[in-house]
Amino acid sequence: MKINLRVWRQVSSQSTGELQSYIVEGVQPDLSFLELLDMLNEQIMADGGVPVEFDHDCREGICGSCGMMVNGVAHGPQQQTAVCQLYMRNFNDGDTITLEPWRATAFPIVKDLVVDRSAFDRIVSAGGYISVKTGAAPDANAVLVAKPNADLAFDYATCIGCGACVAACPNASASLFTAAKISHLALLAQGKPERKERVVKMTQQMTREGFGDCSNHGECQAVCPQGISIDAIAQMRREYVRAKLPFG
Numbered sequence: 001m002k003i004n005l006r007v008w009r010q011v012s013s014q015s016t017g018e019l020q021s022y023i024v025e026g027v028q029p030d031l032s033f034l035e036l037l038d039m040l041n042e043q044i045m046a047d048g049g050v051p052v053e054f055d056h057d058c059r060e061g062i063c064g065s066c067g068m069m070v071n072g073v074a075h076g077p078q079q080q081t082a083v084c085q086l087y088m089r090n091f092n093d094g095d096t097i098t099l100e101p102w103r104a105t106a107f108p109i110v111k112d113l114v115v116d117r118s119a120f121d122r123i124v125s126a127g128g129y130i131s132v133k134t135g136a137a138p139d140a141n142a143v144l145v146a147k148p149n150a151d152l153a154f155d156y157a158t159c160i161g162c163g164a165c166v167a168a169c170p171n172a173s174a175s176l177f178t179a180a181k182i183s184h185l186a187l188l189a190q191g192k193p194e195r196k197e198r199v200v201k202m203t204q205q206m207t208r209e210g211f212g213d214c215s216n217h218g219e220c221q222a223v224c225p226q227g228i229s230i231d232a233i234a235q236m237r238r239e240y241v242r243a244k245l246p247f248g
Contacts, residue, residue, distance in 0.1 A: 062158030074164035126205035156184035165220035171212030179236035196243035
């Protein structure tokens with residue numbers, strides 16, 4: 001296949017960026033999208049140019065590093081898929097594909113398709129540690145957790161912190177990410193001691209980082225590679241109300 005790429009190129013957060021056009025030929029349908037970018041960079045370097053910067057690590061849909069907008073959609077056209085698991089068989093010969101970085105004030109561009117997502121790390125850090133001494137792995141029945149709570153906690157814990165929810169949200173809200181981190185601990189016994197303090201600190205940090213508020217568009221859920229439901233945001237809001245009410 002021949003693929004026409006329009007890639008956002010920007011030297012730094014202080015510089016002005018622009019879309020630049022490239023043509024990549026000989027693309028096989030079974031290549032991943034990141035392998036397409038590898039081919040592009042080999043081609044650019046062979047011509048003496050500067051390769052396109054993009055984040056990647058595990059290339060298995062686990063680390064959450066490889067986020068970018070593909071034709072205006074976070075992670076591309078296939079749902080519940082990170083860019084590294086998006087394959088060229090989802091595109092056609094001669095297609096034009098536009099690649100841009102996440103767009104959010106809280107995610108400043110570092111270079112090209114790379115953004116600084118350390119705001120997520122600061123939100124998690126604001127939540128602090130749990131004080132429960134778990135020690136060695138306990139017996140499976142030592143701490144009883146209701147099956148629905150265990151299932152929900154596991155679903156929320158699958159968040160990989162890629163930032164697609166922020167990029168897709170018209171408000172650039174980090175509510176789904178923050179809610180997933182808060183809710184999965186709130187549903188487990190180990191997370192109970194700091195439950196109220198955690199939700200207040202993490203939501204306050206989210207606001208300080210410059211993320212917008214949730215207005216229930218649902219775009220975050222639509223692009224989440226783990227398929228995390230916006231029910232997590234409702235859970236976070238309940239946790240916040242409980243934490244703030246004197247009888248909560």
